[in-house]
Amino acid sequence: MPYELQKCINFGCVNYINALPFSLPLLENSYLQLHLAPPAELLKKILHHEIDCALTSSIGTVAQKLQCLPGWGIAAHKHVQSVNLYTSSSFFSSSRPKVAITNESLSSVALFKILCHNLWQVPSPQIERLSPSEIINLSPDRYDGLLLIGDAALKHPQIPQFTTHDLAQCWDELTGLPFVFAVVLNRTSWKNCSSLIHLALDAALSHFENSPQEVVETAHKRINLSHKDLQAYYSLLRYRLGEEDYAGLKEFQKYYDRLLQKT
Incomplete structure (x- = not known):
């Protein structure tokens, strides 16, 4: 029996409903031990060699230069509904907006910073990392903006006294391209298992x-959304990544590198 079939592969997957098309069937796979967690946690696990591969934050290939398996991920063009910035009336005029950001996110935080610099021309925000449950109860008296991703964003399309901005739509305004939120990252030593994972x-x-x-x-x-709303949501997501998606990922890399040079 080939080596890769003898050894269990520790595969990480985002624990949001956007990844259910992958995670539900993979739970039954004989050769993959599935680890479900938020994207920021999965990236740490793969960097620390606690898992072998993961469908997780695309920042892993942009910032950490990790390899990714081509063809697979989670992308959206123009609308995504599950990566939201909520702004108060003071966000765009503040000298340094204070923003509460979910501690589960990495790619979306980088995207938010890129949009601040290149689309909105907003000064570098003061960022505070909080849990999603804390963020949804905040008021514009204390924060100029809030950032939620995943199931929490889907369950809260609106937050009182804030205006919602879909970051996939904002990225489209800046570039005209899809945004790749997640890719399948893998450790170099596990390249020989790529065919099995594919x-x-x-x-x-x-x-x-x-x-x-x-x-x-x-x-x-x-998350108690209607079946109709969920079907509409899944229709926005692109799981088989193509040339247009990788063009968006390449553009993300360019903007991210420029952002690093400015900070």
């Missing part, structure tokens, strides 16, 4: 594409 991801996604009902029902039970 097969597992393709089988998982093919199952979702042919029969999405299980994913939609699981998502409905988890």
